[in-house]
Amino acid sequence: MRNILAIARRELSAYFATPVGWLALSAFLLITGFFFAALVSLYSMQSAEQAFSPYGAPDMNLNEYLVAPFFGNTAIILLFIVPALTMRLFAEDRKTRALELLLTSPITTTEIVLGKFVGAMGFIAVMLACTLHYVGVLFYLGDPDVGVVASSYLAMFLLSGAFVSVGLVTSSFTENQVVSLVLGFGMLLLLWVLGWAESASTGLTAEVLGFASLINRMEDLTKGLVHTRDVAYYLSFISFFLFATHQRVEAFRWS
Amino acid sequence: MKTTLIRGAGLLGGLAVVGFLVAYWLLELQSPQVVGVGVVGSVLLVLYLWLDREELSEVSQSRAVRYGTGAALSVALAFGVTIAANVLAKRYDKRWDLTSEGRYTLSDHSISVASGLAEPVTVLGFFQTGSPEEDSFRDLVEGYTAHTDKLQLKLVDPVQEPLLAQEYAITSSFGTVVLVQGEKRQRLENDFKEEPFTNAILRLSSSKEHTICFTTGHGEREVDDDASAEGIGGMVVKMEGQNYKAKPFVPLKEGAVPADCEVVIVAGPQSELAPQEREMLARHVAEGRHLIVLIDPLVANETAADLSRYGLIIGDDLVLENNPNYQLEGGDPSYIVLDRASMDFHPIVNDMKAIALLRTVRSVRKGPDVEGYNVQELARTSPQSWAETDLSFVTAGVMPSPDEGVDLIGGVPMMAVVEVVDPSVVPVGDMSLPGGGLSLAPAPVDPAAPVDPAAPVDPAAPVDPAAPAEPVVEPVAEPVVAATPARGRNPGGRVLVIGDSDFAGNGLLAQGQNQDLLLNAVAWMVDEEDQIASRTSEGASGLLTMTGLQGIVVWLISVLGAPGLAVALALRSWIKRRSL
Structure with a gap:
């Protein structure tokens, strides 16, 4: 555990030691901030129209029309940003031969993989924590549902975990960070749009594609509905890709 | 050359097999040609494996291949475990609704309807995929x-399935739901929320349609009016959704309560019911059917007093609430808020979890004990309320204070229910119309009628002295049969009297659990106690309005504030690195 935390600390500090991490954070906050402000303005205008409507405002729901779309947009931004954060995790170590040092040190492959995963997740946790002020604004202006907000953050965290695990495995296959980025982004995009193929299929195929889609599994979570099947999906997804990364890194020992 | 050909065949075979799997399984192109491609590909692959076996065997001896194969198999195994875990997780899925209003949690009523389903129901949801x-x-x-x-x-x-859509005559592009149980079908268009869906299941699974009759001709709330605040059409729509058939009727015109009326509702009469009409209702109750009277203060006092024949005393008063916890914001004391603490234990009100809101209410209390009746007061106001009998204040506009010894003070009952244990004690008088136009024969007697032998019979049932002198009370000589025999319960009918009708009107129907009060009462009367529950709450609305300045601040904080801070830290980090 100590080794895992040591590696995680090293990875986390690497993000903040260079402007790249800070710039990634600024880009993330700028885009999420734009979406947030735009959604709040739009919802406010709709609320004003509904409040003065003689027919009342029966269907206005802050959680459904503002909170869920905001986190939906945040997920898309993460899809672009996370591969950029994970591309260097193994690729850089391979290029600089630091991986050989790691592999020859008394640290197990599992500790290396988990350490890098925890480090990347730590940075993403910081990114997500920086969006909490949006929630504060929402609570100041309206009455969002704490449960919906909490389950939405759970969704973002699980989704980010899935993204990082895929980024780890693609980073372990190449020394070139750009190739790692393209591979990681391509894989995530494919898993993301599986849900779209669902509508073009029927029966078991549609069911499997719909279930395997990364985006479909987070929809209920952003509505405040926590399914064990969704949480299990993300956890098993993360576990599988971490295992695949482990196998790949282990191969360096005997290759 | 030979080796190249063999490996080329192997590659081709592999590609053909992959193509076959994609086409057959993913694209669902299950034609003989596709299967043919699969077969040919498999043959080529097997041929390659056989002909190139020596080379393959040599390669497989290398360390990289051995370890690589082991790793690949481990990953494949992990993939299988992942799939198995997800299949199990999907099968044994549990869910938690974290929304504060339980937006995705079914109401008790819907749960009761779902768990009470005896026969399988197929729900066909015709929707555009992914909508x-x-x-x-x-x-x-x-x-x-x-x-x-x-x-x-x-x-x-x-x-994608036009034939099925045609079979069920699907025309809406916004979706249609058809519930099928055997030969029976129920259809939902446009509104697919919980309440209509539950009602559709109810209509499908219920073997009987109950008829609820509304008296008209005395200024009662209009059954067909579901738009104005005064109408009761909104409640009627709710009843029809619960598989009840609503039917208005004029008692004097019909000459008797129609035989198919299981429950008669007198919803806020503004003028008196004729004595003959009151006798018709009494006979209706004596025959084992049911009566609900919603009677407002200040009007129809004679009709109100006549309810003493059921062992009730209806006050000529107005209930005023002085407890701020039970008043609406603004403090109008004529609005009566009832919550769980206001209610007694009875099937009609046991499941009331939220409030009920009544407006201008008169007291309804239990009269002197009458053998053959079970009378129960269902709800009381707070100890700070009273029933004001000096109603001159209504026109004077001065807030009165309770008069000790005159007004009913503290915990004023305003709804009560009567179960007729012995129908013979229900006083039924002459129903003939003035001038001898109509004389009704007594209801036929069924010798096999289930009469409770243990129930004491008191033909000379005492009537409240405050009751009007007319009509002459003539107890029914013999118990009559319930038109709709109930499942092992008293042969007499059930009577519910509420000292207000506003709560059931369109204006207040959506408040709290107002609708449940009457729907539960009807369900209890027609012996559908499994339908008594707290009904759907469709979720709260949530408006968010900003001033212009607030809007600017939100934009500044979101787009400039936090990202700007991160850019500043990036610059600091860059400068720090340059200075090293």
Whole structure:
């Protein structure tokens, strides 16, 4: 555990030691901030129209029309940003031969993989924590549902975990960070749009594609509905890709 | 050359097999040609493996291949475990609704309806695949299937399955839901929320349609009016949704309560019911059927006083609430808020979890004990309320104070229910119309009628002295048969009197659990106690309005504030690195 935390600390500090991490954070906050402000303005205008409507405002729901779309947009931004954060995790170590040092040190492959995963997740946790002020604004202006907000953050965290695990495995296959980025982004995009193929299929195929889609599994979570099947999906997804990364890194020992 | 050909065949075979799997399974192109490609590909692959076996065997001896194969197999195994874990997780899925208003949690009523399903119901949801309506409906049905295995959902895209859509005459592009149970069908168009869906299941599974009759001709609330605040059409729509058939009738015109009326509702008469009409209602009750009277203060006092024949005393008063916890904001004391603490224990009100809101209410209390009746007061106001008998204050506009010894002070009952244990004690008088136009024969007697032998019979049932002198009370000589025999209960009818009708009107129907009060009462009367529950809450609305300045601040904080801070830290980090 100590080794895992040591590696995680090293990875986390690497993000903040260079402007790249800070710039990634600024880009993330700028885009999420734009979406947030735009959604709040739009919802406010709709609320004003509904409040003065003689027919009342029966269907206005802050959680459904503002909170869920905001986190939906945040997920898309993460899809672009996370591969950029994970591309260097193994690729850089391979290029600089630091991986050989790691592999020859008394640290197990599992500790290396988990350490890098925890480090990347730590940075993403910081990114997500920086969006909490949006929630504060929402609570100041309206009455969002704490449960919906909490389950939405759970969704973002699980989704980010899935993204990082895929980024780890693609980073372990190449020394070139750009190739790692393209591979990681391509894989995530494919898993993301599986849900779209669902509508073009029927029966078991549609069911499997719909279930395997990364985006479909987070929809209920952003509505405040926590399914064990969704949480299990993300956890098993993360576990599988971490295992695949482990196998790949282990191969360096005997290759 | 030979080796190249063999490896080329192997590659071709492998590609053909992969192509076959994609076409057959993913694209569902299950034609003989596709199968042919699969067979040829498999043959080529097997040929390659056989002909190149020596080379393959040599390669497989290398360390890289051995370790690589082991790793690949481990990953494949992990993939299998992942799939198995997800299949199990999907099968044994549990869900938690974290929304504060339980937006995705079914009401007790819907759960009761779902768990009470005896026969399988197939739910055909005709939606465009991937549409928001389809998603919402799937979520909704999942809530029901968590409580029953009798409900099966099949989502159908009318474009992809036009024949099925045609069979069910699907024309709406916004979705249609058809519930099928054997030969019976129920259809939902446009509104796929919990309440209509539950009602559709009810209509499908209920073997009997109950008829609820509304008296008219005395200024009662209009059954057909579901738009104005005064009408009772909104409640009627709710009743029809629960598989009840609503029917207005004029007692004097009919000459008697129609035989198919299981429950008669007198909803806020503004003028008196004729004495003959009151006798018709009494006979209706004596025959084992049921009566609900919603009677407002200041009007129809004679009709109100006549309810003493059922062992009730209806006050000529107005209940005023002085407890701020039970008043509406603004403090109008004539609005009466009832909560769980206000209610007694009775099937009609046991499941009331939220408030009920009544407006201008008169007291309804239990009279002197009458053998043959079970009378129970259902709800009382707070100890700070009273029933004001000096109603001159209404026109004077001065807030009165309770008069000790005159007014009923503290815990004023305003609704009561009567179960007739012995129908013979219900006083039924002459129903002939003035001038001898109509004389009704007594109801036929069924010798096999279930009469409670243990029930004491008191033909000379005492009548409240405050009751009007007319009509002359003539107890029914023999117990009559309930028109709709109940399941092992008293042969007499049931009577509910509420000292207000506003709560059931369109104006207040949506408040708290007002609708449940009457729907539960009807369900209890027609022996559908499994339908008594707290009904759907469709979720709260949430407006968010900003001033212009607030809007600017939100934009500044979101787009400039936090990202700007991160850019500043990036610059600091860059400068720090340069200075090293």
